[in-house]
Structure formats: structure tokens, C-alpha cells
């Protein structure tokens with residue numbers, strides 16, 4: 380007998396993958412790292428997920444939950460030979476409750492499919508990562524995904540009421556609930572963003588957001604990126620929180636325009652997409668105010684989408700940005716850091732300087748309203764030393780973001796990519812506290828080992844004693 384035999388007995392041969400060529404499909408996500416895969420299981424129910432977990436535990440094989448594999452931080456990439464439990468087949472929208480504005484969905488439901496299902500009923504699921512046509516709700520929970528429209532609405536954690544999860548022991552638990560403020564510790568929020576290290580999420584209770592009665596999408600073009608950033612700062616300072624504020628620099632505008640012909644002005648140094656939603660009178664007032672702020676900041680073009688088709692085209696351009704880069708180079712490396720909004724311009728200047736010094740081709744598209752930067756470096760991994768140069772520049776870029784008071788990740792998570800930078804942000808005591816929390820869910824470290832926390836995160840790994848206040852009470 381073997382792990383694969385047990386999985387085949389539980390799921391059937393067609394939903395267990397063990398051939399090296401099949402395993403190759405699951406050994407990476409949309410980032411750059413690859414990892415070793417022992418087997419892949421494709422369960423279709425919570426009971427089958429329990430069977431997968433029990434089989435893996437019997438054979439001492441670690442378990443990595445996987446959605447669509449669009450993660451960019453290596454979260455779904457194993458660090459040691461692991462069972463990949465791919466939850467994409469659990470893609471049923473179980474129950475929509477319009478009265479309570481909620482829905483129970485499977486983790487494999489594709490983000491955009493959920494909104495497509497509920498939009499005709501007057502509701503949508505608000506977090507909209509640019510990958511929303513392929514990424515899953517389970518993966519969004521794993522990474523606490525954001526998206527262009529999370530500026531006003533908040534990221535995934537603000538839209539998840541409860542999760543059903545299979546623990547490392549194969550138990551089924553439900554964390555959170557339909558009540559807005561369930562009693563006890565908020566373990567639901569601990570699971571959101573935990574990148575598969577606390578359990579395998581098998582059902583999700585999401586909040587549904589009413590569709591806005593009116594929407595206005597503005598395209599604003601600038602001769603300098605500073606002007607676009609100034610518009611963002613002044614808009615928020617004026618007390619307006621638009622639905623979205625997204626900036627693209629010239630190289631990105633040109634790449635997007637070559638790819639989807641969204642009508643972006645390619646001669647501009649930067650383009651800002653600003654969207655306001657709400658009651659028609661408020662939308663008109665806020666759009667007018669943003670336009671006035673933009674004119675003061677030096678915009679050279681203000682375009683308001685005349686209908687839904689033009690609005691969709693403007694957003695198609697923004698959401699195709701990463702794909703558009705494939706035209707210029709076969710590989711790309713995408714960062715995800717957050718800086719205080721007021722330090723956007725200074726940070727951008729330093730990032731351009733790093734790109735010039737390393738002679739790399741950098742394009743920028745970012746959630747400017749949140750200060751969430753996404754410098755993207757296009758390169759050809761076949762060129763000698765190219766990958767190493769890109770990674771070295773990447774690390775400098777992250778450090779610059781930290782120096783100006785930013786954070787390691789805005790939305791893609793820590794995964795493997797940023798794991799070893801965690802010690803730059805957290806003290807040994809902070810890391811130890813996080814490791815203890817994780818131990819409470821998974822004492823043997825069988826769930827997605829080697830992720831988020833660097834090796835040696837526990838105080839005793841440093842030869843330190845935990846402070847007395849951290850000693851267990853009993």
C-alpha cells in the first residue's frame with residue numbers, strides 16, 4: 380500500500396495524479412518558484428478532503444491546499460514532497476440568501492463566476508483581484524486577496540463571515556457564522572490570509588454587496604506620474620473614498636494598449652483610472668470634484684466612460700496589464716508592497732532608480748488609493764544571470780518600501796517569496812507568537828510547511844527563552 384493507493388481508494392483513479400508529467404503541472408503557481416510534489420488529489424466534497432488529509436497523515440506526507448494556482452508568492456508551491464489537495468472541483472454555489480445578503484460557496488468557485496451568478500439578482504462579491512476570471516474563492520481566502528475595488532470595500536477578510544475547514548487531524552470545523560459579530564475569539568479572521576497553514580477551507584460564507592445604483596469611471600492622463608499620485612492624495616484628503624484609484628505608468632500603458640486596445644493615451648507619462656459609485660447625485664458630485672483636483676494636478680485629458688461597454692473596456696485594459704507584459708518578454712517578476720500614500724512619489728522615484736541601475740525593464744500598475752505598489756519586471760529567464768539580477772533588484776525594491784514605512788505585502792501574501800524578509804519586519808518575540816498560534820492549529824507543521832514564517836521563528840530556535848508573559852498559564 381502507499382499514499383497513492385489510499386487516495387485512489389477514497390477518490391477513484393481519475394482524481395488522483397501521480398505521473399511525473401501530471402505532477403509538473405502542480406509544482407508551481409504564477410510566481411517563479413517550483414517545488415516537489417508527491418501526489419495530487421482532486422476531492423469533490425468535504426468528506427473526500429477529510430479522506431485526503433487522513434491518508435497524507437498516515438503516510439507522513441505534508442499537505443498543501445491549492446486553488447487555481449494564480450498566487451504570486453509561492454503559497455501553493457511545496458517546499459518538500461507534499462500531497463497537493465487541489466480544491467477546484469468543489470466549485471458549487473450552494474446557497475444564496477438574498478435577505479441576509481450572503482452565500483455559502485465551495486472553495487473552488489471562481490471569483491468572477493460568483494458575481495456573474497448574483498449580479499442579475501442585484502448583488503455582487505466585492506473583492507475583485509485582477510485574476511478574478513480564474514482565481515478561486517478558497518485561494519482568495521488563503522491570501523486575503525485584494526483588488527482594484529477593495530479601496531472602498533475592504534479586502535477579502537471584510538467579506539468572509541464564516542469558513543468550514545478540515546483541520547490537520549481530519550476534523551470538520553466551522554469558524555465564524557452568519558451573525559455580524561460572533562462571540563469568542565475571531566478565528567475566522569485568523570484563517571483568512573493564513574495561506575493554507577491552518578486547515579483546508581471547504582466551504583465559505585461570503586457577504587454579498589448590493590450593486591451600485593450608479594457608476595462613473597474616469598480616465599485621467601498626466602505628463603508626470605507625480606501628477607497622478609497628487610490627484611490620489613488630494614482626492615482622499617478631500618474626504619472622497621472612490622471605489623477604485625488605479626495608476627499605470629507609461630511603459631505599462633503602452634504594453635496594455637498594444638495588447639487590448641483599450642483606448643489608453645500612450646503618449647502620457649501616467650494614467651489614473653478613478654471610479655466612483657453610489658447614488659447618482661453623489662456620483663456626479665464626487666466625479667466633478669475629482670476632475671477639479673486632477674486639473675489642478677496637471678491632467679492633460681479627462682475622459683468619462685459614456686456607457687458600460689466603454690467602462691468595461693477601460694477595466695479590461697487594467698485587468699489585462701500583467702498578461703500584456705508577455706508580449707515584451709517571456710518571464711515577469713511582480714512585486715507587491717504597500718507604502719504610505721503620501722510617500723508614493725518618493726518611493727516610485729527610488730524604484731525607477733533601482734531599475735535603471737540594474738538595467739532591467741520595469742513597468743508599473745498599482746492600487747494607488749491603498750499605496751499598494753506592483754512594480755513588474757519583464758525579463759527573459761534564458762539570459763545568463765537575468766533571473767539573479769531581477770531578484771537582487773526585487774529585494775532592494777522591497778527594502779525601499781520598508782524604509783519609507785511600508786509593509787511586505789499588500790495582497791499577494793508572504794508564501795515562500797517574502798518568508799525570509801519577515802525577520803526584517805517582526806522581532807523574534809513577534810515571530811515566536813505567530814509560530815505558537817500556528818502550532819495551536821497544526822502542532823506537527825504538516826500543513827503547507829516552510830511558508831510565511833522563516834526557519835527559526837520560535838524563540839527557542841534562537842536559543843532565547845520566551846518572555847514570562849508568553850509561558851503557558853497552565
Ligand SMILES: Cc1cc2nc3c(=O)[nH]c(=O)nc-3n(C[C@H](O)[C@H](O)[C@H](O)COP(=O)(O)OP(=O)(O)OC[C@H]3O[C@@H](n4cnc5c(N)ncnc54)[C@H](O)[C@@H]3O)c2cc1C
Pocket residue numbers: 408409443444445446447448449450451453454455466486507508509510513514515516517518519520521522523524525526527573574575576578579580581701702790791827
Ligand atoms: C494576472 C494576475 C493578477 C493578479 N491580481 C491580483 C490582485 O489584483 N489582487 C490579489 O490579491 N491577487 C492578485 N493575484 C494573485 C492571485 O490571483 C491571488 O493571490 C489569489 O487569491 C490566488 O487564488 P488561487 O485560487 O489561484 O489560489 P492558489 O494560488 O492556488 O493558492 C493561494 C494560497 O491559498 C492557499 N489555499 C488555496 N485554496 C485554499 C483552501 N481551500 N483552503 C486553504 N488554503 C487554500 C494555498 O495553499 C496558497 O497558500 C494576481 C495573479 C495574477 C496571475
